Amino acid sequence: MTWRFALVLEPAASDDPRLDFTETFTVIDASEPALSVGELSAQRGDGIFESIGVVDGHPQETTAHLERLVQSARICDLTAPNVPQWRQAIVAAAARCPAGESVIKLILSRGLDHGAYPTAWVTAAPAPDSTAARERGVRVVTLDRGYAIDTPARAPWLLLGAKTLSYAVNMAALREAKRRGADDAIFVSSDGFLLEGPTSSLILRSGGRFVTPEPGAGILHGTTQVSLFAELARRGFETAYETLPVTALAKADAAWLVSSLRLAAPVAEVDGAALAIDAELTASVNEYLLSPRD
Numbered sequence: 001m002t003w004r005f006a007l008v009l010e011p012a013a014s015d016d017p018r019l020d021f022t023e024t025f026t027v028i029d030a031s032e033p034a035l036s037v038g039e040l041s042a043q044r045g046d047g048i049f050e051s052i053g054v055v056d057g058h059p060q061e062t063t064a065h066l067e068r069l070v071q072s073a074r075i076c077d078l079t080a081p082n083v084p085q086w087r088q089a090i091v092a093a094a095a096r097c098p099a100g101e102s103v104i105k106l107i108l109s110r111g112l113d114h115g116a117y118p119t120a121w122v123t124a125a126p127a128p129d130s131t132a133a134r135e136r137g138v139r140v141v142t143l144d145r146g147y148a149i150d151t152p153a154r155a156p157w158l159l160l161g162a163k164t165l166s167y168a169v170n171m172a173a174l175r176e177a178k179r180r181g182a183d184d185a186i187f188v189s190s191d192g193f194l195l196e197g198p199t200s201s202l203i204l205r206s207g208g209r210f211v212t213p214e215p216g217a218g219i220l221h222g223t224t225q226v227s228l229f230a231e232l233a234r235r236g237f238e239t240a241y242e243t244l245p246v247t248a249l250a251k252a253d254a255a256w257l258v259s260s261l262r263l264a265a266p267v268a269e270v271d272g273a274a275l276a277i278d279a280e281l282t283a284s285v286n287e288y289l290l291s292p293r294d
């Protein structure tokens with residue numbers, strides 16, 4: 001069996017001033033059952049998570065992931081995470097990651113159905129091999145997400161924009177993409193605007209500009225997209241957040257789906273029509289994304 005590491009945290013209050021949280025960590029056997037049947041994360045998907053890419057033992061963009069964990073907790077009315085405690089747990093998990101690419105997951109659940117406290121745990125495991133997607137690209141289909149671009153503002157209880165554990169819809173979209181002979185999907189709003197992939201952010205290049213859909217449109221603000229935009233700006237490119245009609249995708253010079261583990265996967269085909277891949281730029285941005293980033 002492959003290696004796997006797991007650590008349970010006793011969540012500390014967000015203002016707990018301790019400098020060392022080791023006593024709140026319990027390393028558990030990741031191959032043994034660990035969750036109670038009363039866990040609301042398992043019963044209802046009621047919780048939040050983060051997936052952090054780890055390269056040669058270095059967790060990438062820890063601060064951005066922790067900021068999003070705090071933001072997701074706020075949106076979901078979960079107890080505010082103690083950031084130094086989670087940071088220390090990430091360091092402990094990263095210390096168990098061998099050379100190569102791994103993934104650290106942070107999970108914060110509402111807890112037990114009869115309890116008053118959240119449950120929290122951190123895991124580490126090998127990352128899936130993304131070489132083919134990074135080099136050859138992905139074929140995508142556009143799929144209706146079923147809500148309009150202004151739905152998130154009108155219905156905050158849909159928790160759009162939080163990274164909740166309820167990913168059944170995202171996984172169903174990937175299965176639908178596979179049924180249609182593609183590798184991945186891009187969600188579009190019911191009124192015709194580009195959103196994101198089920199597990200990734202969308203970036204288009206049109207003219208010399210790089211654009212991505214506005215995160216306010218009920219999509220997750222991707223840590224990889226933010227990091228990549230900063231790098232593209234350093235390289236002298238213009239970057240922007242925009243409300244993009246679906247037609248912008250086929251008209252783009254190039255497009256990528258970007259995420260913490262797969263990194264930048266160029267879009268090779270949209271709804272059966274080929275899209276050009278910029279192999280050289282893709283290789284250089286993936287080289288950047290694989291370099292140590294904080």
Ligand code: PLP
Nearest residue numbers: 199200201220222223224259260
């Ligand atoms: N959008 C969704 C729905 C995701 O699930 C993810 C990552 O899992 C992303 C975007 C990309 O986020 P990140 O770059 O932080 O991995």
